[in-house]
Amino acid sequence: MAAAVNLLDFDAAGLQAYFAGLGEKPFRARQVLRWMHRFGQNDFAAMSDIAGSLREKLRTVAGIAPPPIVSDRLADDDTRKFVFDVGGGNAVEAVFIPENGRGTLCVSTQAGCALDCAFCSTGRQGFNRNLTAAEIIGQLWQVNRALGAAPAERMVSNVVLMGMGEPLANFENLVTALRLMLDDNAYGLSRRRVTVSTSGLAPMIDRLRDECPVALAVSLHAPDDALRDELAPINRKYPLRELMAACRRYLERAPRDFVTFEYVMLDGVNDSEDHARRLLRLTGDVPCKFNLIPFNPFPGSPFRRSSPPRLRRFAEILMNAGIVTTTRKTRGGDIDAACGQLAGQVRDKTRRSGRPEIAVHEVRSL
Numbered sequence: 300m301a302a303a304v305n306l307l308d309f310d311a312a313g314l315q316a317y318f319a320g321l322g323e324k325p326f327r328a329r330q331v332l333r334w335m336h337r338f339g340q341n342d343f344a345a346m347s348d349i350a351g352s353l354r355e356k357l358r359t360v361a362g363i364a365p366p367p368i369v370s371d372r373l374a375d376d377d378t379r380k381f382v383f384d385v386g387g388g389n390a391v392e393a394v395f396i397p398e399n400g401r402g403t404l405c406v407s408t409q410a411g412c413a414l415d416c417a418f419c420s421t422g423r424q425g426f427n428r429n430l431t432a433a434e435i436i437g438q439l440w441q442v443n444r445a446l447g448a449a450p451a452e453r454m455v456s457n458v459v460l461m462g463m464g465e466p467l468a469n470f471e472n473l474v475t476a477l478r479l480m481l482d483d484n485a486y487g488l489s490r491r492r493v494t495v496s497t498s499g500l501a502p503m504i505d506r507l508r509d510e511c512p513v514a515l516a517v518s519l520h521a522p523d524d525a526l527r528d529e530l531a532p533i534n535r536k537y538p539l540r541e542l543m544a545a546c547r548r549y550l551e552r553a554p555r556d557f558v559t560f561e562y563v564m565l566d567g568v569n570d571s572e573d574h575a576r577r578l579l580r581l582t583g584d585v586p587c588k589f590n591l592i593p594f595n596p597f598p599g600s601p602f603r604r605s606s607p608p609r610l611r612r613f614a615e616i617l618m619n620a621g622i623v624t625t626t627r628k629t630r631g632g633d634i635d636a637a638c639g640q641l642a643g644q645v646r647d648k649t650r651r652s653g654r655p656e657i658a659v660h661e662v663r664s665l
């Protein structure tokens with residue numbers, strides 16, 4: 300019988316409350332949290348410092364159930380893509396990117412996405428559902444275990460919420476998972492090593508600042524509302540003025556922080572010298588870095604990737620203005636783990652046709 304309660308759905312406070320309901324003390328919850336997340340244990344029987352009676356009780360009322368891995372592939376460049384079955388014909392993916400002594404895991408937050416950005420295949424595919432907190436943190440749980448990392452030397456040193464979906468549209472579950480990432484009894488990552496990427500849900504940026512201020516990346520893609528309205532329709536609801544104001548507020552309390560602006564380079568659409576200069580005016584008073592993403596085409600997409608000289612010129616203009624600007628490498632291409640490649644079969648419940656489509660989505664290194 301499936302367990303009624305999945306303990307991966309709880310952060311520390313949630314687990315304590317659940318344990319209180321079972322008549323158990325907070326330190327017991329802390330012990331179980333450490334077993335689950337620090338030591339990657341999902342078998343109550345192996346939790347040797349927990350009383351036998353409590354282990355037995357937990358076994359009957361609860362479980363520790365991450366989403367199962369259905370595919371695990373290694374690319375020539377050591378990028379490793381994991382696909383998870385989240386039920387109902389939905390698959391999501393996480394990608395592990397080892398780089399210069401660090402290991403970044405790109406995690407999904409939704410099956411599909413409702414925001415429908417013009418250049419994004421996840422958006423094209425439509426929205427299925429929010430992932431639960433267990434499904435979000437379960438990606439990290441599973442990958443740590445698959446990498447065989449000893450707890451003291453975790454191979455995942457950074458997490459980016461840049462997989463499938465819009466993290467801030469799944470706020471409660473996102474924050475539960477983020478708290479676990481930061482918790483010393485769980486993954487113990489510093490808040491600068493956890494990055495939430497948003498397409499620009501301005502009011503939710505404020506909530507993130509109030510509830511769990513991790514590093515923020517904002518997908519900008521255009522220097523003006525007219526173009527951004529077309530590329531990222533969420534802009535019609537939260538235009539650039541509001542978005543930039545939310546970015547400034549996000550940084551108010553931590554003057555050393557910065558926002559990373561992501562910018563997909565679309566040939567002849569948003570990649571001219573004039574676009575770059577107007578971008579500088581738009582973001583002028585926001586402490587920021589730029590991350591330029593070469594567009595990854597997918598079947599039926601109307602855009603092309605900017606040519607390398609065009610991309611270089613664009614980057615040069617930003618850098619000459621003193622802004623740290625990086626260009627994202629496309630990695631894992633030979634196993635479909637690069638931006639805009641296959642994620643899994645996902646049934647689209649939001650489109651009228653109702654026919655199954657292939658879910659394609661984004662993974663990348665920063």
Ligand code: SAH
Nearest residue numbers: 419464465496497498518561594595639661
């Ligand atoms: N929904 C969030 C996070 C997931 S998308 C967001 O939009 O920020 C992560 C990044 O991949 C975003 O910056 C997005 O603009 C980018 N992206 C989407 N489709 C792409 C494509 N076809 N090629 C390259 N980057 C893409």
Ligand code: SF4
Nearest residue numbers: 412415416419422498
């Ligand atoms: Fe959703 Fe981000 Fe894709 Fe836009 S770019 S459709 S917000 S996943």
